[in-house]
Amino acid sequence: MTPATGATADLKELKDLARTMRVDIIRMIEAAGSGHPGGSLSVIDLLTVLYWRFLRHDPKKPDWEERDRLILSKGHACPALYAVMARRGYFPVEALKTLRKLDSPLQGHPDRLRLPGIEFSTGSLGQGLSVGLGMALAAKLDKKDWRTYVILGDGELQEGQCWEAFMAAPKFGLDNLVAIVDHNGGQIDGPVKEVMDLEPLADKLRAFNWEVQVVDGHDLAAIEKAYLGARLAKGRPHAIVAKTVKGEGVSFMENNIAWHGSAPKKEDADRAVQEILNGK
Amino acid sequence: MANKATRESFGEMLVELGAKNENLVVLDADLSKSTMTQAFKKKHPERHFELGIAEQNMVGAAAGLALSGKVPVLTSFACFVVGRLEPIRVSAAYNRTNVKIVGTHAGIGIGEDGTSQMGLEDVAAMRALPHMTVLQPGDDAEARQQVRWMIEEHVGPVYLRLTRQKMPDVHADGWTWEPGKIDVIWEPAKKPAKYQATLIASGGPVPCAVEAAQELEKKGFAVRVADAGTLAPFDGAAVARFAKDSQRLVSVEDHNVNGGLGSAVCEAAAERGLAVPVVRVGLRDFGESASPAELYDKYGLSAPHLVEACLKNLD
Incomplete structure (x- = not known):
């Protein structure tokens, strides 16, 4: 870990932080009245370990030239990224309430020209990995x-x-590129395996000459180990297929595709927050 | 006479600029022999990236390079690269990355390869994108200056449209291209009170427009020729000036008349309330296979057709 990450939280603290940010996600989408809770809750643990343990960055100097780059290619999960950025000090936590509101830097999908960091x-799916490759x-x-991290x-x-x-990435020997797949199994029209099956995903990536790890995307220790492994990649790009649960942490949202792209009303939001706070 | 395809001028300029600009990088999608980037590749192999027949990934990779301080120039045929409009929209225009998109083989001027290889709607698509500068040179001098400007001076996404066919010089020695301006490249010897027409041309048919104006002068008609080297942002003020002293405006482009130069001229005139007829010369359908000269004649871009466009009754 480089000093620039400036965070020394242990896994228990990280777990608490992730819980806090799950609440942030629910509350900001509730306030916005629209947004994507399912995919935000599935990706939050991956982002937490990255931003507190691995990413070389400086929230006070978002354009620092030596920083690691992170692209959230699945841009609709930006409530998770905004929560992480706020809790990491890029902007005040208060600002999360402005998600999707007129003139807010927190656009419905992330906008680099409006929000430093x-x-x-993104938001148009499919483009982030190419940009990360560049x-x-x-x-x-x-x-x-x-290094460049791309979350898909x-x-x-x-x-x-x-x-x-x-x-293309293996052709150029990009061992400084890490693709992280938030494999939550759901998409708008239904389960991924019904809409257009990807399996065997890890095998496909290996066949494309990537180094591949498959991990539990909600087990912080496993995520940490996977990120460490990615750092050791030599001569080849590295992919982490993270098995996650869409809506993780809120029982009625878990694996329920209805919560891919709809905002909870107050009653549901309160229930969700209670569950998160009482969670393991 | 240079008599050079604008893609050749582009290729030569890349080598020249690449020698001193370490940040200049070039990306290709298996057409580097046709888009004229081979010389750069030989000179600076470490700064040339062959991405295979995968244009949308090339657009994204260029955006990533640009966001990391490089000045990426990506090339393919105009139709193939602009065919990836959505990646261009997001990765280049919306993210306002300093990406230089070069589409060669513009229009029916490519000849025998036929419609699937012809860029015929690319200007329309690129002109609709905010922040996208659209350039199209008419000869070697203009091409060189545009390439230099987009790489050395302008920060932001650019689309540069180039010809496969050779282009005679239409600009005098020492002529200076001004970004964003339409410039008059040919005037009749005697300046009239009112021109029969102002021909506003861009790219491949620019020499045809000059030839037509010369022919018309012999017939006793005063027609001038203007070259629109910048298609976006568009020089509407020039259109307004031409509208004041011309009986009609004739736009000439090797591209569909919808959304390209002809549309830009009409928009500029209409938005200023200018009561001037506009004759739009260009494609109204796909092209086909034949020699470039035969196609320019069949599709109305050759000089005799432009003479006719300046004189015909308007109904």
């Missing part, structure tokens, strides 16, 4: 040691552009 404006190429050209949804992998990028 966003590396790339960033990783630039780091190699400049002989810099910063599993449904997103149905976009052909992702596979163009998966094909």
Whole structure:
């Protein structure tokens, strides 16, 4: 860990933080009246370990040249990213209430020109890995040691552009590029395996010459180990397929596709928050 | 006479600029022999990235390079690269990345390869994108200056549209291209009180427009020729000036008349309340296979057709 991450929280503290940010997600989407709770709750643990343990960054200097780059290619899960950025000090937690409101830097999908710390404006699925590949190429050209992380949804992998990028990254030996798949198994029209099955996903990525780990995306220790493993990659890009649960932490949202893209009303939000706070 | 395809001028400029600009990188999608980036690739292999027949990934990779301080130039045929409009919309325009998109093989001027290889709607698509600058040179001098400007001076996404076919010089030695401006490249010897027409051309048919104006002068009609090297943002003020002293405006483009130069001229005139007829010369359908000269003749872009467009009765 580099000093610049400035965070020394142990796993128990991280777990508490993730719980706090799950509440942030519910409350900000409730206040916005629209948004995507399911995929935000599935990705939050992956983001938490990354932002507190691995990402080399400085919230006070979001354009620091030596920073690691993180692209949330599944941009609809930005409530999770906004919660992490607020709790990490990029902007006041208070601002989370402005999600999706007129003139807010917290757009419905992340906008790099409105919110410092966003590396790339996403929301159109399929483009993030290509952009991350370009960033990783630039780091190699400049002989810099910063790394590029791209978080993708599993449904997103149905976009052909992702596979163009998966094909290209090993050609350039991009061991400074990490693709993290939030494999929650759900998408708007239903379960991924029914809409357009991706399996065997890990095998496909291996066949594309990526180093691949499969982990439990809600087990913070396992996530940490996977990120450490990715750092050891030599000569090849690294993919982490994180098995997650859409809506993780809120029983009535878990694996319920209805909560992919709808906001909880006050009563449901209160129930969700209670469950999160009482959770394991 | 340079008599050079604008894609050739582009390729030469890449080598020249690449020698001193370490941040200049070039991306290709298996067409580097046609888009003229091979010389750059030979000179700077470490700064050339061959991404295979996968244009949308190339667009995204270019955006990532640009966000990390590089000046990426990506090339393919105009139709293939602009075919990936949505990645261009988000990764280049919306993210306002400093990406230079170069589409060669513009229009029916490519000839025998036929419609599937012809960029015929690319300007319309790119002109609709906020923050996208759209450039189209008419000869070697203009191409060189545009390439230099987009790489050395302008920060932001650019679309540069280039010809496969050779282009004679239409600009005098020492001429300076001004970004964003339509410039008059040919005037009749005797300046009239009112021109029969002002031909506003861009890209491939620019020499045809000059030839037509010369022919019309012989017939006793005063027609001038203007070259729209920048298609977006569009120089509406120039259109307004031409409208005041011309009986009609004739737009000439190797592209569909909808959404391209012809539309831009009409928009500029209509938004200013200018009562001037606009004759739009360009494609109204897909193209086909034949020699470039045959196609320019069949689809109304050759000089005799432009003469006719300046003189015909308007109904």
